[in-house]
Amino acid sequence: xxxxxxxxxxxxxxxxxxxxxxxxxxxxxxxxxxxxxxxxxxxxxxxxxxxxxxxxxxxxxxxxxxxxxxxxxxxxxxxxxxxxxxxxxxxxxxxxxxxxxxxxxxxxxxxxxxxxxxxxxxxxxxxxxxxxxxxxxxxxx
Numbered sequence: 001x002x003x004x005x006x007x008x009x010x011x012x013x014x015x016x017x018x019x020x021x022x023x024x025x026x027x028x029x030x031x032x033x034x035x036x037x038x039x040x041x042x043x044x045x046x047x048x049x050x051x052x053x054x055x056x057x058x059x060x061x062x063x064x065x066x067x068x069x070x071x072x073x074x075x076x077x078x079x080x081x082x083x084x085x086x087x088x089x090x091x092x093x094x095x096x097x098x099x100x101x102x103x104x105x106x107x108x109x110x111x112x113x114x115x116x117x118x119x120x121x122x123x124x125x126x127x128x129x130x131x132x133x134x135x136x137x138x139x140x141x
Contacts, residue, residue, distance in 0.1 A: 062112075070099070072099050072107065086115065094106060094108055095107045095109065103119045103120060105117065
């Protein structure tokens, strides 16, 4: 009878030991999976950081080019758009800013060449309005 109790007790300990070991291996596999997910996330973060650094570098080059070769003093933003006059050339880098006279300016750049520079001022729109009003008055008489 004592032998049966001893055997049952030993069997219980062995089963407990097996269950604990199987639980540990599952948690190790889970932790390995978590670690691999963290590594993948870190790699993705590094890739996005590299991409942003690459995208910032050309913008910085364009910014320096515009500041050195034009009368623009302050740059607001740089966009990529297709110019209606040159649709075959693809997207241009459009730099918007303020020139020395305080007017808003727009520069269209492709391959570090300036294709078009547009300056506008708030007075220019009002001048156009007065011209159209004068034309209407002369046409009526």
